[in-house]
Amino acid sequence: MRIDIDRDVCIGAGQCALTAPRVFTQDDDGFSMLLPGREDGGGDPMVRQAARACPVGAITVTEAAR
Known part of the structure; x- marks a missing residue:
């Protein structure tokens, strides 16, 4: 899996x-x-729950290419 955090969107809520x-x-x-x-x-x-908990959707979780 790959986790990306868009730091331009992140507001620091800390839910993740x-x-x-x-x-x-x-x-x-x-x-x-x-x-x-x-x-x-x-x-x-x-991890996926943490991405869903982000109030601004700054976290993206994708499956790694095989």
Whole structure:
């Protein structure tokens, strides 16, 4: 899976970090970012739920090409 965060859209609500804290965190300015090594979601089943929880739709989850 591939996770993209549109930092131009992100408002720093933090719902992603609350929903999937093993994948998402917030930077020093409060905006969403992926934890190091979690660019593929790390197998966390909450990644899609975290994307849906984003109030501005800044997170996109897509399946990796095979």
